[in-house]
Amino acid sequence: xxxxxxxxxxxxxxxxxxxxxxxxxxxxxxxxxxxxxxxxxxxxxxxxxxxxxxxxxxxxxxxxxxxxxxxxxxxxxxxxxxxxxxxxxxxxxxxxxxxxxxxxxxxxxxxxxxxxxxxxxxxxxxxxxxxxxxxxxxxxxxxxxxxxxxxxxxxxxxxxxxxxxxxxxxxxxxxxxxxxxxxxxxxxxxxxxxxxxxxxxxxxxxxxxxxxxxxxxxxxxxxxxxxxxxxxxxxxxxxxxxxxxxxxxxxxxxxxxxxxxxxxxxxxxxxxxxxxxxxxxxxxxxxxxxxxxxxxxxxxxxxxxxxxxxxxxxxxxxxxxxxxxxxxxxxxxxxxxxxxxxxxxxxxxxxxxxxxxxxxxxxxxxxxxxxxxxxxxxxxxxxxxxxxxxxxxxxxxxxxxxxxxxxxxxxxxxxxxxxxxxxxx
Numbered sequence: 001x002x003x004x005x006x007x008x009x010x011x012x013x014x015x016x017x018x019x020x021x022x023x024x025x026x027x028x029x030x031x032x033x034x035x036x037x038x039x040x041x042x043x044x045x046x047x048x049x050x051x052x053x054x055x056x057x058x059x060x061x062x063x064x065x066x067x068x069x070x071x072x073x074x075x076x077x078x079x080x081x082x083x084x085x086x087x088x089x090x091x092x093x094x095x096x097x098x099x100x101x102x103x104x105x106x107x108x109x110x111x112x113x114x115x116x117x118x119x120x121x122x123x124x125x126x127x128x129x130x131x132x133x134x135x136x137x138x139x140x141x142x143x144x145x146x147x148x149x150x151x152x153x154x155x156x157x158x159x160x161x162x163x164x165x166x167x168x169x170x171x172x173x174x175x176x177x178x179x180x181x182x183x184x185x186x187x188x189x190x191x192x193x194x195x196x197x198x199x200x201x202x203x204x205x206x207x208x209x210x211x212x213x214x215x216x217x218x219x220x221x222x223x224x225x226x227x228x229x230x231x232x233x234x235x236x237x238x239x240x241x242x243x244x245x246x247x248x249x250x251x252x253x254x255x256x257x258x259x260x261x262x263x264x265x266x267x268x269x270x271x272x273x274x275x276x277x278x279x280x281x282x283x284x285x286x287x288x289x290x291x292x293x294x295x296x297x298x299x300x301x302x303x304x305x306x307x308x309x310x311x312x313x314x315x316x317x318x319x320x321x322x323x324x325x326x327x328x329x330x331x332x333x334x335x336x337x338x339x340x341x342x343x344x345x346x347x348x349x350x351x352x353x354x355x356x357x358x359x360x361x362x363x364x365x366x367x368x369x370x371x372x373x374x375x376x377x378x379x380x381x382x383x384x385x386x387x388x389x390x391x392x393x394x395x396x397x398x399x400x401x402x403x404x405x406x407x408x409x410x411x412x413x414x415x416x417x418x419x420x421x422x423x424x425x
Contacts, residue, residue, distance in 0.1 A: 001361045002104055004035060017107045020114055020323045027100055034097040041090040045083060052079045102205075103212050106358040108323060109332040115322025121335065122322065127306065128315030130339045135402040139342035140393040141273035144170065146404060147422050149396075150274075162263065162271075162278045164389075169422050173395075173408075174281060176415035177388050178256045181283040181308055185385055188304050190254035190285055195234035197257055198225050203237045206363035208329035208355075215264040218278075227260035232382040235286035236359055243375045244288075244367040250297065251288035254385065256281060274389035275347060281388040287381040288365065291357065294379035295332075298354040301383045302334045305350040308386050311411050314394050315339035317346050331356045336386075338394040349390045352383030396422075 007014050007028060015025035055076040062069040113122050144150040149170025155163040166174045186192055201224040204210040209217060209229065218227045228234060235253040244251070259282045270276035285304060289297045302318060309316045321333040330353035337346035357377040360366070366375040399407045406422040413420060 001101060001358060002107065003357070003361065004031075004101070006107075007031060008035070014107065018104065020108060021105050021326070022324060023105065027104065031097065031100050031104070034093055034100070038090065038093045038097055041086055041093060045086045045090060048079055048083045048086065052076060052083065055079060105328045106331050106356060108326065109354070111320070112326060112332055113320065113322045116324040118321075118325045120322045121319040121325055124318045124320055124334065126315070126317040127310060128313065128339070130315050130341070131398060133341070137341045137397065137400055138404075139273065140340075140396040141342075143396045143400060143404075143406060144273070147406065147424050149173070149422065160278075162276065164274065164277060168425070169419075170392075172416060173392060173412075173422070174388060176412050177391055177395075178281060178283060179415050180412055181385055181388070181391075182254060182256055184308060184311065185254040185283070185285060185304065188252075188307075190252045193231075193235060193238075193253050193255040195228075195231050195238075195255050195257060197228050197234075197260075199228055199233055199237070200224060201226065203233055203240070206240055207233045207236050207359050208362070209233065212328060216262050218260045218262060228257065229261050230259050230282060230382075230384075231255040231257040231284040232286055235284060236288075236365075236380050236382065237363060239288060239365050240363040242365060244365075244378070246290075246367060246369050249288065249290055249367060249378075250293065251286075253286045254283060256283045256388075273342075274393045277389060283385045283388065285352075285383045285385045288360075289379045289381065290367070291376070291379050294354050294356065294381060297379075297381055298332065298334070298352065301381060302336070302352045305336045305352055305383050305385050308391070309336065309338060309349070309394075312391070312395065312409050314391075314398050316349070321351075327351070327353060329353075329355045329358045331358070336384075338390065339398065340394055341397045347390065347394075349394065350384035350386050353381065355380045355382070 011028065011032065015028045018028055019025040055072050058072045059069045059076065062072065113120065115121065148168055149166065151165040151167055155165045182192055198220065201210055204226055217229060220226065235255055238253065239251065258279055260279050263276060263278060285301055287297050287301060306316065306318060316336055316338045319335050319337060321335055326333050333351055333353040335348045336350040338349040340347050356379050359380045360377045365378050367378050368375055395409065396406050399409065401407060404424065408416055408420055408422065
């Protein structure tokens, strides 16, 4: 959520950046108008409540002195009616104000390029060269089938489309990738966590999924509870409503969880294989940083995401997201994209974002530079490290052999009991 003081003091800049994200900047004018009315109504209400308290004292004094208090009683009733009328209007204004404030995206960093959609993202760097095959390579969904690594049909019977059973070596490979990623992030100083996977609505609000993106979530029926779309939600909310000491910073978390997404609006996209599922495993990185340190942290986190693919020796590239593709709560985002021969293209496998103080304001996450200092909002960052299913898809396609087997990268073999290849049974 944006700082209303920033909107008041820098109206034109906020309007400009809001418009660049494809939102009608008139909403900023509406917010300021409502904010002005809200503050005026609060002043009126408080003044009248002060008057009511004074009148109550006058009534008590008159009654104590056995004097006629009818005139002041009528005055108190009139004041009470005015207060009720003003408070009712104040509630209406607050709801209209909050509705708009909760749907305004974060302000983009000056580095973010302008663009309408993902075709206008800016490539920053590439690592590795896509493999030239001497045979016709298979798509990962075919390899999953021929090697007996997954079963989509039985998952559909149990849960519906876009769910999967990982089977045999497929389950072992999924687990190996998760453990490998967590171990690498542990070495980079991230504290490993195991988190809840069902959370309250207020946690989803803190990280920005609610109220705007409720249709993308799975909700627990008749409860204000949701399955998490990513452990960004649980890790970021770990310090919700807390004020940290300066010495506790930075906070660096990593966790593996299942992630649940309704994929609203994605009908017909990536319907085969592991790219777009309703439930998938992901290893997440989250950092809580001092404001002055967060931009360096964003670069470091992006390096940590890329490092997983470097260790696996899978070609990838990193792009800077444009205004038309960046997420709601992010000020600046890098996407790491992995090469998939079946698409003859790069596909996103990690988004690494600096949310600045956008989530911290919603979640009330602060710190003190020293004991006497005033609490300040922290900056939160998050990034996939990585999406496990997509990593498996990339591994299968890039490491496949002409005889239908798949070579297991050397760094993963200790997690697979030394196994070197995936072969059909």
